[in-house]
Amino acid sequence: xxxxxxxxxxxxDDDGVTNFIxxxxxxxxxxxxxxQSAINGNxxxxxxxxxISKNDQNCPELILLDINMPVLDGFEFLDEFQKLNINNRxxxxxxxxxxxxxxxxxxxxxxxxxxxxINKPLTEEKLKECLNAPAQEARGMA
Numbered sequence: 371x372x373x374x375x376x377x378x379x380x381x382x383d384d385d386g387v388t389n390f391i392x393x394x395x396x397x398x399x400x401x402x403x404x405x406q407s408a409i410n411g412n413x414x415x416x417x418x419x420x421x422i423s424k425n426d427q428n429c430p431e432l433i434l435l436d437i438n439m440p441v442l443d444g445f446e447f448l449d450e451f452q453k454l455n456i457n458n459r460x461x462x463x464x465x466x467x468x469x470x471x472x473x474x475x476x477x478x479x480x481x482x483x484x485x486x487x488i489n490k491p492l493t494e495e496k497l498k499e500c501l502n503a504p505a506q507e508a509r510g511m512a
Contacts, residue, residue: 376431377458378431384436401432411435438468451464463486467488
């Protein structure tokens with residue numbers, strides 16, 4: 371058995387510096403040996419489709435997703451993600467990692483009890499708390 375908690379972590383953010391810092395944190399926490407980045411939701415979907423075709427329809431098990439991105443934002447990504455045929459959907463944890471505190475965004479996230487929410491910047495404490503909490507409680511991590 372792998373010493374890692376997740377088969378793959380996908381960072382989806384249009385800010386390269388944020389992806390770099392989050393990559394280092396994920397690596398430090400030894401959550402996976404596979405960390406990938408995408409700069410928008412469309413690129414993330416392409417990566418996931420390729421990943422599931424090579425891994426028996428299994429998706430990356432942890433996705434850190436920004437809301438505000440060009441091409442395909444976080445909410446549009448979620449809509450398209452739900453359409454994918456994924457065998458390990460019950461193991462996939464999606465965390466909205468964003469600077470948005472707009473009430474409209476927070477309410478949209480709150481509607482889906484399977485989606486976590488962390489306000490940027492990502493820290494070891496916030497990530498551990500969100501990963502260890504049941505999805506319904508992984509909200510509003512400041």
